Amino acid sequence: MRRRLTILGSTGSIGLQALDVVRSHRERFEIVGLSAGGNAKKLKEQAEEFKPTYIALESSDAVTLGVIEGEKVTGPGAAATLASAPADVVLNGIVGFAGLSSTVRALKSGNTVALANKESLVAGGDWVMGLAKSTTVGASGAGSRIIPVDSEHSAIFQCLEGRAAGEVREILLTASGGPFFSHAEGELREVGPEDALKHPTWRMGPKITVDSATMMNKGLEAIEAHHLFGVTYDQIRIAVHRQSVVHGGVTLEDGSSILHAALPDMRLPISYGILYPERVDVGAKQVGFGDAFWTFEKPRNEVFRCLPLAIEAGRAGGVYPVALNAANEVAVGAFLDRRIEFLRIAEVIEEVLETVPEIGEMKSIEAVVHADRWSRERAEKVVGAAR
Numbered sequence: 074m075r076r077r078l079t080i081l082g083s084t085g086s087i088g089l090q091a092l093d094v095v096r097s098h099r100e101r102f103e104i105v106g107l108s109a110g111g112n113a114k115k116l117k118e119q120a121e122e123f124k125p126t127y128i129a130l131e132s133s134d135a136v137t138l139g140v141i142e143g144e145k146v147t148g149p150g151a152a153a154t155l156a157s158a159p160a161d162v163v164l165n166g167i168v169g170f171a172g173l174s175s176t177v178r179a180l181k182s183g184n185t186v187a188l189a190n191k192e193s194l195v196a197g198g199d200w201v202m203g204l205a206k207s208t209t210v211g212a213s214g215a216g217s218r219i220i221p222v223d224s225e226h227s228a229i230f231q232c233l234e235g236r237a238a239g240e241v242r243e244i245l246l247t248a249s250g251g252p253f254f255s256h257a258e259g260e261l262r263e264v265g266p267e268d269a270l271k272h273p274t275w276r277m278g279p280k281i282t283v284d285s286a287t288m289m290n291k292g293l294e295a296i297e298a299h300h301l302f303g304v305t306y307d308q309i310r311i312a313v314h315r316q317s318v319v320h321g322g323v324t325l326e327d328g329s330s331i332l333h334a335a336l337p338d339m340r341l342p343i344s345y346g347i348l349y350p351e352r353v354d355v356g357a358k359q360v361g362f363g364d365a366f367w368t369f370e371k372p373r374n375e376v377f378r379c380l381p382l383a384i385e386a387g388r389a390g391g392v393y394p395v396a397l398n399a400a401n402e403v404a405v406g407a408f409l410d411r412r413i414e415f416l417r418i419a420e421v422i423e424e425v426l427e428t429v430p431e432i433g434e435m436k437s438i439e440a441v442v443h444a445d446r447w448s449r450e451r452a453e454k455v456v457g458a459a460r
Contacts, residue, residue, distance in 0.1 A: 075103045077161040081152045081175050083107040084115040086278045087166030087189045094344045098353050105160045108152040129155040157182040162347050165190045169402050180204040187346035189222035194297045196395045200436045202300050220346045227342035228321030228333035245322040247314040249274050251286035258376045261416055266409045274317040274337045283405045287418055292383020296394055306388055312369040334360050378419040392432045392444045399448035400425035407456045424455045
């Protein structure tokens with residue numbers, strides 16, 4: 074049976090690689106919809122190739138889309154509207170907080186979400202998981218209609234298959250360490266955006282690549298893992314694994330550990346997420362165990378302070394993860410625009426977290442959006458004061 078698939082963020086890194094998977098297995102998919110933020114030209118090319126039922130474009134640039142098959146949805150909120158269209162799987166590859174509303178709309182409509190937008194759970198947390206948990210989909214503790222697509226969470230999800238929650242002592246999140254992990258703190262004062270975007274192992278968009286360089290990506294992933302798998306922060310172990318071959322794992326109550334290993338290729342977790350529980354050949358290279366040399370190191374929290382800030386915000390809960398994510402998006406944007414230095418990213422986030430007001434519980438899209446807006450405004454003021 075063909076899988077009815079909607080891809081949100083189809084012109085971004087996740088979306089492009091998802092369409093590579095679809096090309097390799099066209100007989101397995103029916104494309105319900107494709108969405109993009111502003112790249113109307115690329116979206117039009119994709120629509121002409123895959124002929125989706127719906128095409129969504131956030132920028133309102135319907136003229137560029139021209140005359141193509143499919144119903145067009147344009148303007149702010151187009152992706153969230155598309156997310157509610159009936160589908161077997163909605164792959165959310167939107168970058169940042171902008172992806173939250175689409176996750177919510179997909180879940181409320183009864184669609185399964187293959188989630189590559191970690192901010193949905195960082196900001197939405199327990200509320201979003203509550204929307205997802207109506208039936209059991211597989212991995213112990215995972216949301217009923219959320220299948221993780223981040224390589225680390227997909228790895229943990231697979232290692233947890235068939236495990237009862239009481240069997241799990243710890244989960245393992247591995248980090249590449251980004252391009253600067255071996256740098257002295259003084260050297261980091263001189264790095265620029267062009268340096269941060271040279272990731273040693275993964276091909277990703279600019280925002281997530283900078284998050285990898287600051288280690289914030291791992292902090293956001295820890296918050297996501299807390300919600301996805303129902304573990305405490307004390308049960309989440311983070312290790313820097315420079316080879317990026319072991320993507321995650323679990324340690325069980327008897328002391329044994331199960332690790333998931335694969336060469337860096339996002340098509341693997343994407344294909345597993347959109348075809349779960351089936352597996353298909355996506356042309357990925359196998360791990361060469363005869364040549365394997367794996368190392369695991371502790372994070373350098375005293376230098377890469379975004380990671381401990383994220384864990385602290387996750388423990389605090391409520392508005393703090395929302396503020397953390399919003400401040401980070403603003404600070405990363407300012408760094409990419411050369412308005413602040415690399416080390417200033419963590420300082421901006423910390424200053425915002427220190428002034429978070431009592432906003433209330435994050436149990437609706439309105440509450441989360443309000444907290445996000447306040448945090449962005451505060452972060453922009455902090456960035457402006459530093460110039």
